[in-house]
Amino acid sequence: MYEENPVLHALCTRRSIRQYDSSRSVETEKIQAILTAGQYAPTGRNRMATKFVVVQEKSLRDKLSKWNAEIMGAEIDPFYGAPVVILVLADSSVHTWVEDGSLAIGAMLDAAYAEGLGSCWIHRAREIFDSPEGKKLLQEWNIPADYRGIGFCAVGYAKGEYPKAAPRKEDQILWIS
Incomplete structure (x- = not known):
């Protein structure tokens, strides 16, 4: 169905990665490619109201992970050991701020796959960055204070086998002719 089209193939075969190879660091050029995809994601009226914060410093990454876990009420690493976490923020004074930031994360997940990396969308950035801390x-x-958290894009080299897609639900599409 999508094998002949490289873009559709990538979109249909990319999966969320929840285990990362801690022995491999991510090259700056690959991170920049992911950020470029986020910058070029569609935004309402082309306002480009998103900002990206690349977190590679382990102590900050660990602090954000702990904070995220506390919000979910769990004692885990919500970033799954990813060596790079990219925070996506959007200007909440723009009426499409959630959609703009969400499209940016989606583009970044696809770009990570295109660069041979694993990635996963991690929630709770809004709760973290709406707090006083x-x-x-x-x-x-x-x-600026109007920027609010959309999510985190965890990035790194996948550890182990790359997951296969689950079958799609048959009732997801309704045709009205």
Whole structure:
């Protein structure tokens, strides 16, 4: 069905990765390619109201992971050991801020796959960066107060076998002719 079209093939075979090879760091050029995809994702009225924060510093990554786990009420690493976590923020004064940031994350997940990397969308960025401590971090990074968290894109080399897609639901599509 999609094997002949490389774009559709990538879109249909990319999977979320929940185990990363901790012995391999991610090359800067690959991270930049992922960020470029996020920058070029569609935005409402082409406002480009997204910002990206690349977190490679282990202590900050671990702090964000712990914070994220506390919000979910679990004692796990919600970033699954990924060596790179990209925070996606969007300007909440723009009426399409959630959609703009979501499209950016989607494009970044696909770009990571195209670069031979694993990735996973991680939630709870809004809760983290709506908190007083999160707002303080944004202020330290000189990010305007209107920017709110959309999500995190965990990135790294997949550990083990790449997962296969589950069959799609038969009732997902309704044709009205």
